Amino acid sequence: SQQGEEDPQALSIQEGENATMNCSYKTSINNLQWYRQNSGRGLVHLILIRSNEREKHSGRLRVTLDTSKKSSSLLITASRAADTASYFCATDANDMRFGAGTRLTVKP
Amino acid sequence: GAVVSQHPSRVICKSGTSVKIECRSLDFQATTMFWYRQFPKKSLMLMATSNEGSKATYEQGVEKDKFLINHASLTLSTLTVTSAHPEDSSFYICSARDQGAPSSNYGYTFGSGTRLTVV
Numbered sequence: 001s002q003q004g005e006e007d008p009q010a011l012s013i014q015e016g017e018n019a020t021m022n023c024s025y026k027t028s029i030n031n032l033q034w035y036r037q038n039s040g041r042g043l044v045h046l047i048l049i050r051s052n053e054r055e056k057h058s059g060r061l062r063v064t065l066d067t068s069k070k071s072s073s074l075l076i077t078a079s080r081a082a083d084t085a086s087y088f089c090a091t092d093a094n095d096m097r098f099g100a101g102t103r104l105t106v107k108p
Numbered sequence: 109g110a111v112v113s114q115h116p117s118r119v120i121c122k123s124g125t126s127v128k129i130e131c132r133s134l135d136f137q138a139t140t141m142f143w144y145r146q147f148p149k150k151s152l153m154l155m156a157t158s159n160e161g162s163k164a165t166y167e168q169g170v171e172k173d174k175f176l177i178n179h180a181s182l183t184l185s186t187l188t189v190t191s192a193h194p195e196d197s198s199f200y201i202c203s204a205r206d207q208g209a210p211s212s213n214y215g216y217t218f219g220s221g222t223r224l225t226v227v
Contacts, residue, residue: 033216042201042220043152088151095142096203096216098152 006089006099014107019076021102023089024069030092032065034074037086037101046074046087081108110136112204114219121192121226129187129222131202136217137182138204143175146199146221158185192226199223 006023013019025032034046049056049065049072056063062075072089083106089099111134121127131141139160144152156166156177164177174196176188185204189196200222206215 040199040223043218045218092216095154095157097154098144101151103149 006087006102008102009100010103010105012105012107013079015079015081017079017106019079019083019104019106021074021087021089021104023072023074023099025072025089025091025099026070027091027093029067030094032063032072033090033092033096034061034063034072035088035090035098037088039086043088076104079104079106081106110204110206110217112202112217112219114202114222116222117220118223119225121224123193123226124191126188126190127192127224129189129200129202129224131185131187131204131219133183133204133206133217136204136206136208138185138206139182140205141179141185142203142205142216143177143185143187144201144203146201148199152201155187189224192224194226197224197226 029051031048031050033048035043036046037043047058047061047063049063051067060077065072076083086101086103088101090096113132113134115130119127141158143155145155146152154167155170156164158164158177158179160179160182166172174190179185202219203216
């Protein structure tokens with residue numbers, strides 16, 4: 001990827017379980033964003049966390065940001081089969097660069 | 109909210125021909141637009157940054173003569189894949205930055221992508 005790695009690359013869980021995805025990046029940033037992409041489709045913006053924020057919530061999503069470690073995590077609680085998708089972090093440093101992504105599969 | 113229209117959504121072309129992809133910001137002005145390429149099961153790779161009225165800035169390894177970018181107005185950027193080959197087959201996505209949004213806020217809007225297949 002152009003801006004670091006995400007892990008795991010693939011994650012398979014059962015419905016109802018929580019899913020945690022991690023993202024690392026390399027440069028200083030204005031903010032970090034998480035996106036979702038269903039197979040072969042466009043991007044859906046999930047959540048943005050600014051560089052001066054440490055944690056943010058939106059519904060079943062919880063994002064953390066550690067600028068000292070240049071890392072972020074996305075937690076999806078009580079996962080559903082419909083959450084099956086690829087998830088990407090993207091850093092805004094006056095352009096938008098994406099991490100490698102995590103392919104999440106939620107089994108019903 | 110801000111909307112970016114990308115057209116076409118799918119295109120199949122013959123090897124050796126050129127294909128133009130349009131990216132329009134419908135309700136805001138975008139001094140800067142970005143073009144990405146995505147291979148199957150891979151991430152989005154920034155190809156170039158398109159600035160209205162000036163030459164695009166290409167990422168390392170992206171052939172500027174192969175991928176021609178024109179940003180002639182504040183609402184339209186085009187990517188032309190010239191002399192396309194099967195290895196150019198990919199998903200191309202544009203993004204426009206809303207200049208009216210504060211720089212510290214979310215100001216990026218993505219198009220829905222173009223799936224190019226070169227046969």
